[in-house]
Amino acid sequence: MFLKKIYNFFQSFSIRLRLSLIFVLIFGATTVFFNMFLFQMMIDTLQQDFDDALFNYCVDVSDGIEIGIKGDLSFPPLRLDHGKILPFPLGTALIQVRHSSGAVLARVGNFGEFNPPYKKDFERIWKGEEATYRTIEHIRNIPSAEADSYRLISFPLDNAAKPQLMLQIAVPMTLMETQIQKRLTLLQLGIPFVLFIATLGGMFLSARALNPVNNIIKIAKEIKVTELSKRVPVPNANDEIKQLSLTLNEMLDRIQQAFQSQERFVADASHQLLTPLTIMRGEMELLQKTEKRDVDQFIKSALQEVDNLSSIVQEMLLLARVDAGIGALNLEDLDFDELVFEALARCEKLAKSKDIKLKVTINNETGEEHKRIRGDNDLLTNLIVNIVENAIKYSPNQEVVSVTVNHGNENTELLVEDNGPGIPEEQLPFIFERFSRGSNMETRVKGFGLGLAIAQKIAILHNAKLSAQNHSGTGAKFGFEIKNI
Template identity: 30%
Template sequence: MLNKLSIKRKLLIYNVLIQGFILIILSFSIYKTLQVSTIDKIESSLKVIILDITDDIIDHKNELSDLSFNEENEYKFKPLYIRLLDVNKEPKVISPSYFPSSIPFTFNHIQNNTIHFVEHENYILGEIKFKMKGETYILQVATDYKVLNHTMENLFYILLFIVPIILIFSIIGGYFLIYKSFAPIEKILFDLKKINATTLSERLKSSNTKDEISQLSNEINSLLQRLEISFDKINQFSSDASHELKTPLTIIRGEIEIALRKDRDSKEYKETLNVCLDEILLIQQTIDDLLFLAKNENNKDIYKEDAYIDEITSDAIKELKPYAKLKNINIQSQIKDIFQIKGHPKLLKIAIKNILKNAISFSHENSDVIIKNYIEDDDFIISIEDKGIGIAQEEQTKIFEKFYRTDKSRNKESGGTGLGMAIVEKIISGHNGKIDLKSSENKGTTVKLIFTKNRF
């Protein structure tokens, strides 16, 4: 049943139950404490009366039968029942007042000159055994529970009246505290309901306090920030893929439609298939590049492995030599200094290969591409230089943008997607490095990857 209730109502019910239980225990404790205290007070009063009467009896030198007890008026203690017993042979009443007949004559347990209290039904009885003139006597003083019952009855009605009032105020206070405490959470829920995929940039209002509600708001805002970044990556990937894949898919469709218009010989079909294959490879490369950019969009300072730059450079050259041979380009390796940095070897090789591939693709036939590793001042430098077509001055600041091509026709022939330099920029910035590019049209381009020593 409780599982279907809100947390606020559950807390309110728990508060009522706990407060009710505490008040009942507290009331019972007060009741019992007052009861014991009242009995102790009655016994103390009876003890004083017993001692006073005993002194009077001992001081009385005449016949005990003419004794009269007026302690009830003297001590203002009502009701008070007194009797003196002679227990030498058979117990007999020497000087009685009105005394409850239900109280038995049992004296064996009483010690001499010691006051002993017992309870008989509705009476409290105080007894003392003493000797006088060689004779043994017992003085009994009793009272009923009227005083105690009256006191306890008053307390009962007081508690019966006060406890519900306290419980009501406790419920009201608990209700106020619970709903006041949950008000910020309800505000958070209200604001969260307004946030969707199109409004992920909105954030919850957070106070500058360090309480749990403020921490919750900050954590939710942090989560929204991560979700927004993820959604942006997905949207960017979707738009980039849609933009870049549209052309090759259109080309493939066109080639297939042309091939199907009439019967053709095997050579023409092979040419059509080769065109389609080239476009499919371009699509595959584009998707791989887009996924890489999306995955590493915000991965900064996460590269901690030792990366040996001379080995990475040599591997990149080795893998691209067949491609350079097809383009009639000679790669010259000039590794002057050997050094290492903290980084990701595979990603660094991708960056070097992308620059090296561009250098090969845009170099004049039968020219050289020179790659150097050296240390200059406090910098580790990887330099890749070509003698190619170069990059116009106004385009040099744009080549790190996704899908930007300086020469679309030649880039298309080389199988480029316009993402290579964007990937390079992402990898190098993730390694706390920088890229220096210098280029002149029809003279060539030099790209330097620079890593500062004191950062590793």
């Protein structure tokens, strides 16, 4: 819960600030850990140099100690070698010789109550170590201690397999402590300063990187319904922002086309709806002026126009349902042949009125029981009815309209062919648009130009393909292809 609150708080920041914080966090963590690693290596190196100098000093001291036959020691006054530079002051070194029993045989320097440990050092030397080192911190028992910590070396004096005498020297680590403290202070001041510079740099770079996005936002806000031709700028760099700009422009293209299509649709629908209403108004005005007008003829004409209005409204409602998308579909497993026969039954009356024969052919390429499809029964039936009725309307009287169903392994195909005049080449690209009809056929063929537009929408909703083309001779051919389940 706590982490979620932190995450939500972080998400409330702007992208620029979030990018800067992430950059500083990664850079800061890397810098801190890397400097900690270098700092530890530096301490180890200083410690090794300090121990090497202390070892050399210990060897020099041990060379001046003479051990008699009876174990007595000759411990002459120490001479300072001014030719050497050591990381500790020689005058403050504490030196003593100790027996394995713990007895202190000789001492140089003011030890006070300081009693260096020795038992584990003897054990390590007996195991073969050349010398042992340890750091003694927070010295309190040494009078006038020169530093907070001393470095203690224990070195064997006799050459026995198990040495019994050990030289111990404790020296202050003043110089090493000073060097470490200076480097630590430099890191404590330097790292925050570097992170501060990195933060400013991150803010600057993120602002530069997001400038194209801000320009896109600015232009997008300025695009209104009346200015859909505007497009967001596309940067030269081949990056994600360029892809975003191109994607937004493609979306704006689709929105502009949709608005233009909607405007054309409203204009055409208004014209189609206005025509029967104008006719009905004229009939009613004429009836009002002419007392001897045949009322039955007026009613017949008015009913015909009402039927036209009802057909337009039904087709527009169906088109609105199709425009609602896949959420408006009632999907189920269907037998495509049954859909075809149901649609042909609805087209039979129109075919008989023109004495047109409907020829049905069903081909099963698989040789087995044909597969079913998945879709909306009413919409698919409407699609088949629309393309079959279209073929009947544009076919001359006493002709044949061929309806062929091809069952494949993966797809089912429907072909509807007529022997009419075909589709004008200039109209072919727009045949599936709303209210699109061939100008030379408008006066001879009854319709409103919505059927094929509805059929194409239904095909798209079912991830199917609806196409139209002309025969090499006369007539048109419509093809509908849908996947099997």
